[in-house]
Structures are given as C-alpha cells and as structure tokens.
Amino acid sequence: MPESKSKFFIPAVGAALVVAGSIAAYTYLKGPSGSSSDALGSAKLVPSTALMATYITTDPQAWAKLQQFGTPEAQKLVAKGLEDFNKQMFSDGNVSYEKDIKPWVGGVMIAVLPPNSVKPAQLKVPSGAPNVPTNLQQESNILIVVGIKDKISALNFANKLKSQKGVKSQESDxxxxxxxxxxxxxxPTYSVVLNNSHxxxxxxxxxxxxAIDTFKGQSSFAxxxxxxxxxxxxxDVKNSLAQIYVPDYAVMVQQLTAGSQQAKQLPPQALAQLKQIKSVVAGVGVDDAGVRVKAIAxxxxxxxxxxxxxxxxxxxGQFPTDTFALISGNGISRGWETLVEQSKDYPEMKQALEQARGQVKIANIDLDKDIFGWMNGEFAFGAIPSNQGVLASVGFGGALVFDTSDRKTAEATLTKLDNLAKVQQINIANRNIGGKDVTEWQIPKQGALLAHGWLDQDTVFVALGGPIADAISDRKNQSLDNSEAFKAVTGSLQKPNGGYFYLDMDKTKTVxxxxxLISSDPNTITILNSIRGLGFTANSPDKSTSELEMLLALKPSAK
Structure with missing residues (x-):
C-alpha cells in the first residue's frame, strides 16, 4: 500500500465520527445496534468483489492474555512503543486511544478490494521514459469496517475531534x-456510518x-x-486476536500481481498451480504456550x-538435546517426483533440472536415482552448536539424518562422493564413534570437514564437522525429543503431522x-529474551485439506 494511503486509519476514525455527531443525538443513540462485534456482521457490509478480509477483535480479555508473557524489560518496550504510536497519530496530545477510542471500538475488518487502475491523467511519467501501459498502473484498494459497540462514547469522541486543527472536511450524499x-x-479519507452500528x-x-451499495442490498462478502x-x-484458536479469510486464493494472487511493475503477469502454468488452493482461512490466538497461528487451505x-x-x-530422537534448530519431514523422493512432473509444464524449471542432472552426471551420479531416489523415509536436518575445528568461527555445524529402505543405493552414492573427494586431494579416513563406523573427510590441522555413517540398519547421517559426527553417533545425554525445550515448543502442535520446524531461541542466541548479528540492537535482544522458541508443522487429513500450525512459544512473565 502506498504510504499516502497507509496512514489514514486513525485520523479517519475521528473525522468520520463527526458525521455521527451531526446526526440527531436521539436517533443515533436509540438506533439499532446491529452485529458490530462479529466478523460475519462486518462482512455483510463488504462488497462481494473483495479479495480477502481480516477481522481483528478488540476484546480486551483476548489481548490481555498477552500480558502473561514477557520479561519486564520487554513489557516496558512494548508499552513505550504503544505510547509513541499514540503520540504520532495524535500529535497535539489531546487524544488518547485508551480513553477516547478503545471504549467504543468493536471488531475491525480490513478488506482488500481489487486494485483500481490509475487514470491516464494521474500518471506522471518523466519525459523520455519508455511508455508504460496504463492498465499496469494500479493502486491498493482498502476498506475498513469498524464496529461501534458504545455509541455514547463514540459520539463524545466525535465531538472532541471537532476541535482538532489542520483537518478539512466536506460532506456528500x-x-x-x-x-x-x-x-x-x-x-483524503472517505468515511460513512451505516445503520448507526458500523x-x-x-x-x-x-x-x-x-460498501453503501452492499448495505442497500447488493451481494456482500458474507x-x-x-x-x-x-x-x-x-x-479454532483460543483467545482469537484475528481471523483472515481468502475465499478464492488464485483470483486474489492474480488480481494483486496483475498490473504490478515489480511482478510479471502470471503464466498460465503458474495460475494452474495456484488453482490447487481454493480458499484459505487463518487465525491468530493466544493460549498458555504463547501466540498460535493456524491456517486451513x-x-x-x-x-x-x-x-x-x-x-x-x-x-x-536421533539428535542431541542441544540441537537448537531442526527441520524434519517425510518422503523427499515423493516431493522430488512431484517437482519433476510439474517441471514438464515449466520450460525454465525443466531446463534447470536438466542442468543439475548434467552437472552431477560428470561425477557418474544419477540425480534422480543416486541422490533423491533412496530418500524415501523420514528425514531431518538439525543445527548443533560446536566451537571446535572447522566450526570454530561460526559456532555450529549441521547434520542430515535419513531413514531409507534402499541402503544399497545410499551406500553406493556415499562411496561415489568419497571417491570424488579423494580426487580433490581430501583425506578420507575411518573412525569408530560409539561403536559406529564413521567415514570422515579430513582437513590437515582442522579435523573433519564432513562425516557420514549409519546409526542403524536403515538410518544414515551426513554431518558437517567432526564434533557433530560425535554428537550424532555417540550421544551420552538425552535426545532432543525428550528435552523440555522441544516439548514446550512442539508438544502442543497438531498430531499426526508431516514434520516440524523447530527453533530454540535461548540456544540460538548463544551461537x-x-x-x-543481534548484539548491536538492545531492543532486539530484549524482545528475543521473551521468546522461548518457534514451532511449525503441517498436516493433510485428506487430499482436499491442508492444515498449518505455528506456535511462537513465549516465556511467562515474572509473578
């Protein structure tokens, strides 16, 4: 949204309520109340052409739930941010959100309408610049619907705003x-009060x-x-703060990207992919673990x-408890097969895949069979702290762990890679770690650059750095899945699922x-100190539904 259109909300709220003040007080105060506190009631005033809508609740109990989290320093930082925002929006200091706006504002719906094409007369093209098609110049088109839950407070606020300086207004019918x-x-900002309730x-x-046409009977978003x-x-999220509704995902993307100078027109193949997603609904809420986001496609x-x-x-369970970041899933081979199938409709993607196949073929490696073909089981990539050897400068290394039903092909691929490393004058050595045979690529005076081995009959790992190979092969402490940090961040996420994204914020900050990267900004450190971790997962109960869930796990505030 252009800056000129992005800061209209708060001034417009007040200015529009001057209209309410001009309505006869008796009619206004005694008029019908409408359904000003629910998404469906607001959606009945939004035109059916809207591409998406977001409903933000103003229920103080839901927002107050956030106060149970965060360090005292973080809470002070947030409070100061809100205070600064209030001062920016009301520069004369005569208006307060808490006293003047919060008492009467019900739920807020923000709807995105199809972009408006800018008229030729509005275009300002520098002399000598190439011609730009007029239909590619578009502006954001936003409609905000604010529920009025307390008409007396709203009227008092409207009267207070009449004394504001620097605001010009005029009415039309x-x-x-x-x-x-x-x-x-x-x-400019345009506003109207409908049914004395919105x-x-x-x-x-x-x-x-x-929106007035919709109020008068034309089809609505609802x-x-x-x-x-x-x-x-x-x-379904506890203490819902916001809900997001996208009834036609493909049309929304097409409308918002068509006409953008930064984005090319979507090719038919891309649009066909987008049409896989019919609609999306998402919710943001707060529960005892932190801020939770759920989305259903x-x-x-x-x-x-x-x-x-x-x-x-x-x-x-194959990773040590000090693993601070992890991505897990299942069936890389199936994902690769799907990508190859889809590339048939995308010449550029197909060309890139052929180039990748050609590059590894030089080393006598078949990309489809030798790399992705045997990755048919569960997999995970984890980041593990270490300050030894080649990892000393960055402070961490990584490990890939795969379950496979085709050990023979996996072993053959690793042997090919070892032979390729030998050609590059890298020393290949074997070492026994915790009773497991591990092959290392060693660099003089720095230890192992890479290592690989089998944890059991069906599970192979590839580690970056010798210390990471030790951590994976010879665990002496509990595994990651039994750690309190992992349970706190992922334990409440939906099950079954397709895997996890996991981040332990406390351990990450020690790397x-x-x-x-963060030590130079004290405010960033303050906020991060209130975050325990981040967890994300996805599930697909059937072929027509995909569910996503994310938890920003927060630390409870000190009692």
Whole structure:
C-alpha cells in the first residue's frame, strides 16, 4: 500500500465520527445496534468483489492474555512503543486511544478490494521514459469496517475531534447516506456510518460507495461463494486476536500481481498451480504456550498432485538435546517426483533440472536415482552448536539424518562422493564413534570437514564437522525429543503431522554467528529474551485439506 494511503486509519476514525455527531443525538443513540462485534456482521457490509478480509477483535480479555508473557524489560518496550504510536497519530496530545477510542471500538475488518487502475491523467511519467501501459498502473484498494459497540462514547469522541486543527472536511450524499471526505496534509479519507452500528473508512471514495451499495442490498462478502463457509467456521484458536479469510486464493494472487511493475503477469502454468488452493482461512490466538497461528487451505483434490504422508516423528530422537534448530519431514523422493512432473509444464524449471542432472552426471551420479531416489523415509536436518575445528568461527555445524529402505543405493552414492573427494586431494579416513563406523573427510590441522555413517540398519547421517559426527553417533545425554525445550515448543502442535520446524531461541542466541548479528540492537535482544522458541508443522487429513500450525512459544512473565 502506498504510504499516502497507509496512514489514514486513525485520523479517519475521528473525522468520520463527526458525521455521527451531526446526526440527531436521539436517533443515533436509540438506533439499532446491529452485529458490530462479529466478523460475519462486518462482512455483510463488504462488497462481494473483495479479495480477502481480516477481522481483528478488540476484546480486551483476548489481548490481555498477552500480558502473561514477557520479561519486564520487554513489557516496558512494548508499552513505550504503544505510547509513541499514540503520540504520532495524535500529535497535539489531546487524544488518547485508551480513553477516547478503545471504549467504543468493536471488531475491525480490513478488506482488500481489487486494485483500481490509475487514470491516464494521474500518471506522471518523466519525459523520455519508455511508455508504460496504463492498465499496469494500479493502486491498493482498502476498506475498513469498524464496529461501534458504545455509541455514547463514540459520539463524545466525535465531538472532541471537532476541535482538532489542520483537518478539512466536506460532506456528500450517496444513496441517502452521508459520506465524509476528510483531508489532512493533502491525504483524503472517505468515511460513512451505516445503520448507526458500523463506521466504514477507505482512501478511495469508490470503495465507500460500493460498501453503501452492499448495505442497500447488493451481494456482500458474507454471501460470496467460498467466503460464507470460512466466515462461519473460522479457525479454532483460543483467545482469537484475528481471523483472515481468502475465499478464492488464485483470483486474489492474480488480481494483486496483475498490473504490478515489480511482478510479471502470471503464466498460465503458474495460475494452474495456484488453482490447487481454493480458499484459505487463518487465525491468530493466544493460549498458555504463547501466540498460535493456524491456517486451513481448502484444496482441489483433482489438481493436487502431491501425495502427502504423515511423519512418524522418530527421527527427532536421533539428535542431541542441544540441537537448537531442526527441520524434519517425510518422503523427499515423493516431493522430488512431484517437482519433476510439474517441471514438464515449466520450460525454465525443466531446463534447470536438466542442468543439475548434467552437472552431477560428470561425477557418474544419477540425480534422480543416486541422490533423491533412496530418500524415501523420514528425514531431518538439525543445527548443533560446536566451537571446535572447522566450526570454530561460526559456532555450529549441521547434520542430515535419513531413514531409507534402499541402503544399497545410499551406500553406493556415499562411496561415489568419497571417491570424488579423494580426487580433490581430501583425506578420507575411518573412525569408530560409539561403536559406529564413521567415514570422515579430513582437513590437515582442522579435523573433519564432513562425516557420514549409519546409526542403524536403515538410518544414515551426513554431518558437517567432526564434533557433530560425535554428537550424532555417540550421544551420552538425552535426545532432543525428550528435552523440555522441544516439548514446550512442539508438544502442543497438531498430531499426526508431516514434520516440524523447530527453533530454540535461548540456544540460538548463544551461537557466535547469530549473536554477532543481534548484539548491536538492545531492543532486539530484549524482545528475543521473551521468546522461548518457534514451532511449525503441517498436516493433510485428506487430499482436499491442508492444515498449518505455528506456535511462537513465549516465556511467562515474572509473578
């Protein structure tokens, strides 16, 4: 959204309520209340052409749940940020969000309408510049619907705003409704109060007019095919802060990218891929573990080519407890097969795959069979701290662990790689670690650069750095899946699932490379000190549904 359209919300809220103040007090205060506190009620005022909508609750109990988290320093930082925001939006210091706005504002819905094409007269093209197609110049089109839960407080606020300086306003009539145009610093905002229960705001007059048409009986976002079902169901999160609704994902992406100077027109093949996703609904909430995000994508089973398979989760037990980051999943070979199949419709992708095949073929390696073909079981990549050998400068190394039903091919591939390393004058040596035979690629005076070996009959690992090979092969402490940190971050995520993304924030901050990136900003450190970790997973209960869940695990505040 252009900057000129992005800062209209707060001034417009007040200016629009001047309209409410001009309505007879009795009519306004005694009028119908409407459903100002729910997403469905707000969606009934949004035109059916809306591409997506976000509903933000103003329920103080839901937001107060956040106060149970964070260090005292982090809470002070957030409080100061809110105070600074209030001062920026109300520069004269006469208006307070807590006292003047919070008492009357119900839920807020932000709808994204199809972009408006800029008229030729509005284009300012420098002389000598190449011609730019007018239909490619578009502006963001936003409509905000604010529920009014306390009309008396809203009217008092409107009266208070009449004393504000530097704001020019004028009224116009559209279908019997008063539209207020407010201009501040040359930036116009259009607003209207409908049914005495909702305040509508937009940077474009046309958006408000279309909302009035919807109010008068034209089709709404609430009745739109694909939207009504996700609006009524939403996403089940505790203490919901926001819900996001996308009734037609492919159309939304197409509309928002068509006309963008930064993005090319979507090719038919890409659009066909997008059509796999029919609709998306997501929710953000707060529970005892932290901030949780859930999303549900409704898929077209005829177009969805990927064969999902849940992951047993056993692979996590192969990593030591000090692993600070991990990505796990199942069936890399199936994902590769799907990618190869889809590349047939994308010449550029197909060319890139052929180039990759050609490059590894020089080393007598078949990319499809020797690399991806045997990766048919569970897998995980983990980052593990270490300050020894080749890892001393970065402070960590990594390990890839694979379960496979084709050990013969995996061993043959690793032998080919060892022989290739020998040609490059790298010393190949064998070492026994915890009773396991491990092959190392050694660098003089620095130890092992890479190591690989078998943890059991079906599980192979490849480690970056000798110390990481030791940590994987000869664990003397408990495994990652039994650690308190991993349980706290991933234990409440949905099961079964396709694998995890896991990040332990406390351990991550101790890694020298990471610490050097954040140590210069004290505010960043303050916020990170309140975060325990990040967990993410995905599930597909059937071919027509994909579910995502993320948890930002937060530390409880000191009692």
């Amino acid at each position: 559209y279908q019997g409704q008063k539209i207020l145009e407010t201009t501040e610093n040359g930036k 305040l509508l705001l937009a940077p474009e007059k046309q958006a408000v007019e279309k 009745s739109k095919e694909g939207a009504s079902s996700i609006l009524s169901k939403g996403v 409704n898929l077209d089973p005829q177009l969805n080519k990927f064969q999902y398979q849940s992951s047993p989760g056993n692979i996590v 020298p490379l990471v610490n050097s």
